[in-house]
Amino acid sequence: MLTAAAVGLAGNAGRARAQAQVPAQVPEEKKPAAVKSAIKVTLPQDDAELLIEDKPTKATGKSREFITPQLDVGGKYEYKFSAKWRPNNYTVITRNKTLTFKAGDEIVVDLTKDDSNDKAVIRYVPTPDDIVKKMIELAKVGKDDVVFEPGCGDARITVAAVKAGAKKGVGIDLDPERVAESKETVKKAGVEGKVEIRLGDALDIKDFSDATVVFLYMGNEFDMLIRPILWKQLKVGTRIVSHRFVMGDWKPEKTLQIKGDDGDDYEIHLWTITKEVKDKAEKK
CATH class of the missing domain: 2.60.40 (Immunoglobulin-like)
Structure with missing residues (x-):
């Protein structure tokens, strides 16, 4: 009878001989189902x-x-x-x-x-200059106003608002061509010191707190995307004026029907941020 030590040695010798003659058998790893x-x-x-x-x-x-x-x-x-x-x-x-x-x-x-993270790209269609004038009048733009225009296109509304007396204008557009066009509009109007044009998505604006007037012409879908941002960030008393498009169940306090110089019919709408709106935004 072999002792444990002898068995161990014999086993080692046997393995050494086997390795010289037969490849070692390695069990395959079991693949997951x-x-x-x-x-x-x-x-x-x-x-x-x-x-x-x-x-x-x-x-x-x-x-x-x-x-x-x-x-x-x-x-x-x-x-x-x-x-x-x-x-x-x-x-x-x-x-x-x-x-x-x-x-x-x-x-x-x-x-x-x-x-709330939806993104919208809107095809640019300019607002006629006579309708721009009516929008500025509806907003009652004055010397203490800071005007924001998400999706500013060629910045004609922002520039017109500054020329009408606003102390500052900010236009935002995600199209580099529109931004370049906006900057050219600002330059030609001689209001470089009062108008800032930004390249970016208007829905990514982190701070509307300086705005006292917001102008929009971006579509009903876009208005509903930006509405919660405006409700949360704008101060009480800030006015919002939109060419044509509305904001769902938030009804405008005033709507004007206008016959344009081109003979077409136009609508512009006015909302004002109230404490009730701010309270509603806080609950969402």
Whole structure:
């Protein structure tokens, strides 16, 4: 009978001989089981463009279904969904949503609900100069006013407001061509010292606190996106004047119907920030 020490030595010698003749057997690692997840996406419009993880999809319709590639059972995954659509011929809205899920879970994505992070790109259409004048009159622009114009286009409203007496004007546009055009308008009007033109998304403005008047001509969808920002950031007494477009259930306190010099009919609307509006914003 061999002692434990002898067995150990014999075993080592045997392994050494075996290695010289036969490759060592290494057990394969057990691969995790794989499973797929079903995805159901609901979109605002039949023709909305949908991207998943920044990759375009080809399906159409308001409700679309997909299957993921094979995923590791029990693994956690994160997918980004992006929808882009045109509610009208001058507006493009982009909405993003990111979901975390476990492999095998059913993924339900609702992209029909408004989101505070939505982005809107508006096709530029200038307001006629005679309507600009009426907007400034409706806002009662005076020497103590600071005027903001989100989506300023060529800055004609901002410049006209400053020339009408406002002490400062700020125009914001995300199109570099419009910004260049705005700066040229400011230069030609000789109001460089009173007007600031910014390149950027008007929905990303962090501070409207200096504004006493805000001019808008950006579409109903954009107005609803910027409304909560204005409610929270503007001071009580600040006036908002919009060419044509409104703000949902926040009814304007005054609306003017105007026959333009070009013979077309126009509407302009006035709102004023009140304490009640500020209180409502705080509750949201």
